[in-house]
Amino acid sequence: MRKLKLQMQLTANGFVAGPAGELDWMLWDWDDELKQYVTGLTDSVGTILLGRKMTDGFVNHWANVASKPDNPEFSYGKKFTDMPKVVFTKTLAQSKWPNTIVANGNLNDEVLNLKKQKGKDLMVYGGAGFVSSLIKENLIDEYYLFVNPVAIKEGLTIFSNITNKFQLNLVDAKKFNCGIVLLRYKPAE
16 A cells, blocks of 8 residues: 655744745755755655645646756656646646646545555645645654754644644654754654
8 A cells, every 4th residue: 555655844843834825934955965865755656645725836836847957956847747646625626737636525535545556655745734634634654844943933734633642653863964854753553
């Protein structure tokens, strides 16, 4: 069965975006070791899951990057543009994005069906509300949380939908020279 992995950047005080979705706090001066780590993580997946609110920005950004072969992130842009994507929405009947299908059934059923399919693992990048729903349903198998060395006053969190204590087991912690720390977790049994 395929795993659902979460790759998300967050602030040192646990926010994944500012109150209106701002991402200007993220550190992008990544060192080579972090770039290699993320490349390996990206290579382990074959399908991207996205919430409706994040899809336009994600697809448009990476399509723009993929249209410029001289862009340093061109290989990521090409990979993300070509990779199959599933957008979870209750408001669209069909996708307007290339290499993207719509899932508008029961979240738990849709994700479990995707996990049962053959192929590489699944990856979710966001947004905050969609990831919160996945966490509430305990559908994420591995958490890759990239903690940036910055705090913001207020913002969005991915743990807003939990109803009780949500226990995670630390699998790995890794410090990168650029100041980002990776915390890799699996849900407790």
